[in-house]
């Protein structure tokens with residue numbers, strides 16, 4: 844039984860995984876990435892309205908906020924615990940970002956002072 848197949852992206856021969864005999868793409872990271880991007884493109888073509896509704900909602904929310912400028916300051920005042928929750932989230936996010944940048948040899952503070960973030 845012939846098990847070798849030709850990758851649909853790089854056109855080189857490969858052996859499908861034992862448990863995925865219908866595999867059409869080889870396991871090279873670049874082929875997998877290209878395949879994933881193509882699948883997403885296909886999906887967006889099938890459902891072009893999916894993200895449109897989302898941006899329409901953003902516009903609706905912005906318009907509503909403009910029409911009700913007092914709502915959020917009052918809401919925050921009524922729910923002081925949310926400030927703590929948000930602050931905790933922001934601090935954790937910044938710590939994660941700082942660690943990532945430090946690993947790459949950058950400094951978050953230097954980037955903030957240069958208005959890069």
Ligand SMILES: [Zn+2]
Pocket residue numbers: 850851852853854855868869870871874
């Ligand atoms: Zn390939």
